Amino acid sequence: MRFQRPLQFVNSALRRWRWAAIALMVSGVYIRCDFETPARGTALANRNMGRVALILTLFMLAPHQRLEAQVPESHGAPETYVDMTPAELAKQVSELKHLMPASSQEMLPEILRRVGATVADFFDNFSNTTCTEHVISAVDVPGETLALHYDATLNYVALVKRGGDNTRLEEYRTDSKGKVVHLEAQRTVVTIGFVSMTVHFHPRFQADSRFSFLGREKVAGQDAYLVAFAQRPGVARRTSLVVFKDRTASVLVQGVAWIDPLNFRILRLRTDIERPDSTVSLVRETTEIDYFQVTFKQGGKSLWLPRRVNVSGQMGRYTYQNLHSYSNYRLFVVQTEESGSRPPS
Numbered sequence: 001m002r003f004q005r006p007l008q009f010v011n012s013a014l015r016r017w018r019w020a021a022i023a024l025m026v027s028g029v030y031i032r033c034d035f036e037t038p039a040r041g042t043a044l045a046n047r048n049m050g051r052v053a054l055i056l057t058l059f060m061l062a063p064h065q066r067l068e069a070q071v072p073e074s075h076g077a078p079e080t081y082v083d084m085t086p087a088e089l090a091k092q093v094s095e096l097k098h099l100m101p102a103s104s105q106e107m108l109p110e111i112l113r114r115v116g117a118t119v120a121d122f123f124d125n126f127s128n129t130t131c132t133e134h135v136i137s138a139v140d141v142p143g144e145t146l147a148l149h150y151d152a153t154l155n156y157v158a159l160v161k162r163g164g165d166n167t168r169l170e171e172y173r174t175d176s177k178g179k180v181v182h183l184e185a186q187r188t189v190v191t192i193g194f195v196s197m198t199v200h201f202h203p204r205f206q207a208d209s210r211f212s213f214l215g216r217e218k219v220a221g222q223d224a225y226l227v228a229f230a231q232r233p234g235v236a237r238r239t240s241l242v243v244f245k246d247r248t249a250s251v252l253v254q255g256v257a258w259i260d261p262l263n264f265r266i267l268r269l270r271t272d273i274e275r276p277d278s279t280v281s282l283v284r285e286t287t288e289i290d291y292f293q294v295t296f297k298q299g300g301k302s303l304w305l306p307r308r309v310n311v312s313g314q315m316g317r318y319t320y321q322n323l324h325s326y327s328n329y330r331l332f333v334v335q336t337e338e339s340g341s342r343p344p345s
Contacts, residue, residue: 080210080228080230080254080274081093081212081228081229081230081254081255081256081272082210082211082212082228082229082230082254083230086099086101086214086215089214089228089256092272093256093270095217095219095270096214096217096226096256098217098218099214099215099216099217099226100215100216100217101214101215102213102214102215102216105212105213107213107225108211108212108213108227111213111225111227111259111264112201112206112211112227114264115201115227115257115259115264115265115266116201116202116203116206117203117264118263118264118265118266119198119199119201119202119203119266120202120203120204122198122303122304123166123167123196123199123202124166125301125303126158126160126166126169126303127160127296127301127303127331127332128157128158128159128160128331128332129157129158129195129296129303129305129329129330129331129332130155130156130157130158130174130329130330130331130332131155131156131305131326131327131328131329131330132153132154132155132156132326132327132328133153133154133155133156133173133324133325133326134152134153134324134325134327135150135151135152135153135154135191135322135323135324135325136149136150136151136322136323137149137150137151137190137191137320137321137322137323138150138320138321138322139318139319139320140318140319140320141317141318142317142319154173154174154175154181155173155174155175155176155178156171156172156173156326157170157171157172157173157174157332158170158171158195158196159171159332167196167199167202167204167205168196169193169195169196171192171193171194171195171196172192173192191287191309191311191322191324194287194289194306194309194324195305195306197269197271197287197289198257198266198269199238200229200231200238200253200255201229201257201266205237205238207235208231208232208235208236208237208238209229209230209231209232209236210229210230210232211227211228211229212227212228212229213225213226213227214226214227214228214256216261217258219258219267219268220267220290222260222267223261224258224259224260224261224267224268225258225259225260225261226256226257226258226259227256227257227259228254228255228256229254229255229256229257230252230254230255230274231252231253231254231274232252233252236252239251239252240252240253240273247279247280248279248280249277249279249280249282251273251274251277251282252273252274252275253271253272253273253274254271254272254273254274255269255270255271255272256269256270257269257270265291265293265304266291266304267290267291268288268289268290268291269287269288269289269291270286270287270288270289271286271287272284272285272286272287273285281315281316282313282315283313283314283315283316284313284314285311285312285313285314286310286311286312286313287309287310287311288309288310288311289306289308289309290306290307290308290309291304291305291306291307292304292305292307294329296329296330296331297330298330298331299331301331303329305326305329306324306326307325307326308323308324308325308326309322309323309324309325309326310322310323310324311324
């Protein structure tokens with residue numbers, strides 16, 4: 001996922017607060033967060049901003065508050081979605097309560113081969129796109145009356161990264177005039193980068209995870225194969241990097257994909273962190289993406305792109321939820337890019 005310039009939101013009533021930032025990245029983007037700087041936002045540095053799908057940035061601690069999570073200690077390797085029985089998994093993922101469990105793993109290699117081919121085809125033939133994004137964000141603090149809320153409609157852009165790995169897309173937002181929305185002082189959670197999240201099923205990265213064929217279930221009335229995955233510790237190359245002040249942690253993700261049994265497109269994808277991390281006070285985080293087929297008027301090309309995204313989680317005492325909806329997809333106009341709306345690589 002790519003994180004370039006998130007939503008701009010300034011609230012002068014919060015100037016007396018100290019600001020803090022926490023960022024969760026699913027693929028190694030580096031963000032530096034300064035906890036001690038009052039009323040000036042957050043200093044951020046980014047490197048190689050073209051990775052797979054998710055960045056969360058939370059701003060809003062009062063001086064007397066601390067972002068310390070009550071994260072339970074865990075020992076040994078965590079039990080992932082791949083290790084759980086269908087009954088155990090249904091307790092973690094409520095959407096699986098109607099799952100028809102697979103009797104064996106015999107079909108898994110062929111499913112991975114065919115879904116891998118469709119994911120590779122998506123990246124090989126991806127065209128620069130833009131669309132209209134509506135995002136609603138809420139951050140709640142238990143026991144306090146303050147709830148932070150953000151509601152905005154912006155342009156969302158996804159571009160093929162210039163040179164190198166074609167699975168690394170540049171994803172960012174612009175305003176109505178086509179200018180990149182720059183990050184300043186904010187009081188919300190920022191999530192971005194969902195177009196490229198299917199990369200976990202790319203043939204080049206399948207070795208980074210373990211997989212399990214769960215069985216069949218209907219999603220939005222359509223029959224689907226369900227495949228769980230969990231990234232391998234010490235092997236996965238697209239791990240999440242979480243940085244809070246001087247604390248850094250690498251976080252693995254797991255998830256479930258709903259796959260069309262006819263064309264092997266991913267219809268729906270859910271990811272979760274594999275385990276909490278007390279180093280950076282990350283308790284939980286879930287991303288749910290619904291995809292649909294978009295056929296562009298120019299040339300008739302079709303791509304499977306996000307329609308709706310729901311991101312929810314907890315960082316220390318703070319819970320957050322972002323609802324994203326995408327519409328009016330269109331090919332990105334080269335002239336607009338050349339006029340300076342594209343952020344620097």
